[in-house]
Amino acid sequence: MTSPRFNKLVIRPLIDRLYDEYDYSIVYCLLANRVQFIREQSSVVHQSTSIARANLCELLAIRIIRNFQEDNPGLGGLLTLSKILVEGFDPFSGAPEDIQTSGRYPQWPIQNRGGHERKITALELAIISESKNFISSPGCQRVIEAVYQGWIVYTPLSFVDLLPNHFEYQPVSLYDPQKAPLLNHRRLIVPRSRYAIEFMQYIVLVVLYILTMMHRGTNALWMYETLFILYSAGWVLHEFAAIIEHGWTIHSQKLWSFLDLTFTLIFTIYVTIRSCEVLIKSMETGMALNFLCLAAPVLLTRLAFNILPDHIVFISLHAMMKEFLILTFLATWCFTGFLLALQWLATGDESTTIPGDFTIIKWLLWIWFGLDGTGIEASVQFHAILGPGLTIAFAFLGNTLFLTILVALLTNRFSEIVISETVEIQFRRAVLTFEGVKSDAIFAYPPPFNLFALAILLPLS
Structure with a gap:
């Protein structure tokens, strides 16, 4: 597909036909088709055809996003590219009324999304389809860097919210520090700040775990173990909210997702065994703490992943x-x-x-x-x-x-x-970057305070 002849006979005519400087949804449509073609490649008969079509969609998306970047320089162009990549598009837009009505069923029956039901961004489709060449294109990297640094602000579209906060929906826009309030709590959802906050929360989790295991067999164990259980429960709730916000497909692309899942499983079994020991008054056996020892290689390995997230190993x-x-x-x-x-x-x-x-x-x-x-x-x-x-x-x-x-x-x-x-x-x-932008209000409360926020605010909402 990279040959000059194929580019002249196929790629250029398609770009001339599809590219429209006022149509921001074309990149979304191409990536949506790529997702569908990738799903169809499971059929052995049409596998090569589906792969070729999926690669063609990615190539067209790269060329079109490049045209948008060349035709829209400056900050205005950055805002245009951001609207193309991180603004949600309705897959039923332009469809007949009966199809729109039947297709727009609620993701979560008790939550009203205010017109943003089942909208998906082009960047999310690129991650799901693993369009790595598209994501590495200059236009896409420019938007990702702007979102990571907080120059572009928006309210992300989530799958399910534990504590929905949809009345504060903010469209894709450029951040203006002169117009922003002095103490702007929305800056906490900037991926760069969010990553630092979550890293410090994880450090606290590791420290509490080490203190609990070091004081095993001493009189101070109950205090450290209680703090560890409360904080770990809040941390597990935080990870659960992160999974359901964008779905497991997106969350699993994080390097340490399988380590978080392993620790969650170990912690759940530990709490279950510990609860049984308390009920039958046999805490001296230490079976729960013995099982908790298995979390040490998981937590320390995850810490290394956090410190070097860009390392090729x-x-x-x-x-x-x-x-x-x-x-x-x-x-x-x-x-x-x-x-x-x-x-x-x-x-x-x-x-x-x-x-x-x-x-x-x-x-x-x-x-x-x-x-x-x-x-x-x-x-x-x-x-x-x-x-x-x-x-x-x-x-x-x-x-x-x-x-x-x-x-x-x-x-x-x-x-x-x-x-x-x-x-x-x-x-x-x-x-x-994409998962670092949060919309759920539960992320505003660090562990273990998110447990109390969920217990109090969820019934009120």
Whole structure:
């Protein structure tokens, strides 16, 4: 698609037909079509066609946003580009009345959006479709930098708000410090300020966690543990509100989203076990605190991600983690058959000592990770011929073949990211910027005060 002939015969005629300096929705429409084509590529028959159409839509969006940038210089041009990228568009705009009525059903039945129901921005579509070349274009980067620094202000369109604040809707506009009040609380939703605030909140969470674990077994444990539980509950509420505001698809693009989800799971299980210990008056067992120890590698790793969000290693880890988990899940699912075969094989031979299920799983794990070959030596306990045959086949498939495929897959993925390092960094910065602009009033209350705000203001709203 980058050849001069294709550009002359296809790209330029399409741009001349689609570009209109007064039509700001064309970029949104192109990216919406790209999202649809990407979803259609799951069909094997039309996969190559759908991918080509999706890439064509992104290429056209890049060229059109470039034309808007060239035709609109200065601050006025920045405002124009911002309206194209971060102002919401209605997908049913211009449709017949019956289609508009049937299509505009409420996202959240008890919330009135004041005319902004189901509007989506072009930048959000670019993130969902992973249009990294479009996001790295100069025009798009100019808007992202302006939003990040707070030069462009607006009220974002959210999916669901815990504490809706829709009566203060602010359209996309340039920030004028001379007209702004001295203490402007809306400056707290500027992504640069928001990132610093959330980083400090996370530091407090880590400090409370360390103090709780250091005072384990002392008389001061109850005080630090109470503070940690209250603050962590508020922090989990903050993360939950961030997820439902823009959806999991956007939130999962953050580098540390899977770490936040892991800590939330650990904290939930810890609170559940701790509550049971309090009810049955067996807090001396310390089972809940033992489980809470698992949060240490998660919290400290997440801290490293926060300190170096633009480092290519962390970006690669985020990208490779999804493929690693999928491949590991598939391998575990397939290798479960070996476990069942050995269990049933051992059950059928009553003349020998039958190893327990835990022992069989331990042997298979050792073979899988290449730690020990005890399972191969003891496989004759299952069957003189079939037992060694199954374990040796598992060793070939689980250790040799699986690791070869895994290393090749992750190496290829890492090479792709390193080649497009600048594009990947700009894409992650766009995700942080877009999600950093908040509309939910719950974000105005830091943990743990957001818990009290939710308990008091939600019934009143």
